[in-house]
Amino acid sequence: MIEVLAVFISGLIIGSFLNVCIYRIPRNESIVFPGSHCPECHQKIAYYDNIPVFSYLWLRGRCRHCRRPIPPHYATVELLTATIYAICYINAPSLSLFVIGAVFATLIIPLIFIDYYHFILPDVITYPGMALGLALSPLHPIEHWNDFLTISVYDMLNVHMNSPIVHSLVGSLVGIFLGGGILWVVAEVYFRVRKMEGLGLGDVKMMAMVGAFLGWKLAWLTTFFGSLVGSLYGGFLIITQGKTLQHKLYFGTFLGFGAIVALLYGGMILDHYFRV
Numbered sequence: 001m002i003e004v005l006a007v008f009i010s011g012l013i014i015g016s017f018l019n020v021c022i023y024r025i026p027r028n029e030s031i032v033f034p035g036s037h038c039p040e041c042h043q044k045i046a047y048y049d050n051i052p053v054f055s056y057l058w059l060r061g062r063c064r065h066c067r068r069p070i071p072p073h074y075a076t077v078e079l080l081t082a083t084i085y086a087i088c089y090i091n092a093p094s095l096s097l098f099v100i101g102a103v104f105a106t107l108i109i110p111l112i113f114i115d116y117y118h119f120i121l122p123d124v125i126t127y128p129g130m131a132l133g134l135a136l137s138p139l140h141p142i143e144h145w146n147d148f149l150t151i152s153v154y155d156m157l158n159v160h161m162n163s164p165i166v167h168s169l170v171g172s173l174v175g176i177f178l179g180g181g182i183l184w185v186v187a188e189v190y191f192r193v194r195k196m197e198g199l200g201l202g203d204v205k206m207m208a209m210v211g212a213f214l215g216w217k218l219a220w221l222t223t224f225f226g227s228l229v230g231s232l233y234g235g236f237l238i239i240t241q242g243k244t245l246q247h248k249l250y251f252g253t254f255l256g257f258g259a260i261v262a263l264l265y266g267g268m269i270l271d272h273y274f275r276v
Contacts, residue, residue, distance in 0.1 A: 007089040011082030012052035014106060018081060019074050021110045025125070026118045041066035052078040073113060081109055087264055096139040101263055103132060104213040108263075111206055112256035121202030121252045126209050130176055133212025137172035138165040172212050179211020179219030180204045203252050210259045218266040225258030226251065 017031075023039065024031050036045040043065040049055050056075040063070060088101035107129045111121050187199035211219035230251050237243040262269075 004086055004089060008082045008086045011085030011102075012078050014085070015078035015081030015109075016050070016052045018106065018110050019077050022073075022077065022113045022117075025110065025122050026114055026120060038063045038066060038068070040068040052082075077109060077113060081105065084109075084260060084264070091264070100136050100139060100213065103136065104263060105260070107132070107209065108256050108259050112253050115202075115250045115252035115256070119248065119250055121200070121206045123202075123205065126202070126205040129209035130205075130212045133209060134169065134172045134176070137168040137212070171215055175211030175213075175215045175219055176208045177211070178216035179214075179222075180208030182220060182223060183207045199251060203255060206252055206255060210255075210262075214259070214262055214266065217270060218262040221266050221269065222255060222258040222262045225261055226255035229258065230254040 020036070021031050023029075034044075036050050037043060038045060041063060043063070046064075049059065049064055053075050056070060059070070061070050061072065061075075062068065084105040085102055088105065089098050092098035092101060107125055111125055114125075115121050183199060184201075184204045187201075187204065190199065207219055207223060210222050214222070230249055233254070234243070234249055
């Protein structure tokens, strides 16, 4: 119980830093300097006003100095990060698997909120994310890589490897290409049929990152979840607000939440429902 609490508090602290990333990365600002300050009055935020969640509640969601409202997503990001960290720690069969899950969550959460507010998925997160997913895969694969696609890669290369590390690396590479590849195909078909861009390359690179961490099966499950929720939300807007099919949606946000579901419960879903 104490360990879970420590992980939860760590998640709150990391979530507070992710709020800095969410605000500054789209503006091409340093995430290190200057220190925490109010974006409206630029007053430095004291340490006692920078305690995750609690300071937001204590100040009633307003800056101490200028009294401007603090966006509620600040507390949401902190709680979301802490909750995912705690669930990963409780469910993970090993410390290395928890670390992989926590790193993935740390990357995906800023993408969710940056896309929601700015309709961009920065390369500064997705490219290093692909590399990290590939580099961390040998520690403890999140998904078992002994599937027909990974085996097919060995067959094409006429290579026979029994090393778990090699299997993990190949599986992660397959996840990168198929995770991003399926979305690239969808985007290309949409463009050729509708003669307009429906998905940006940012979504493709984001899903390649998801594939690097979770493997191709959970990447495809993520795409299914994201597409389903995005379609339902788009339909809701069409019915209630008279939006058209040309209305721009933050698809990366839906994919990001789908990736979190896949991270936490994807294995169980595949095992119990799809039998993949």
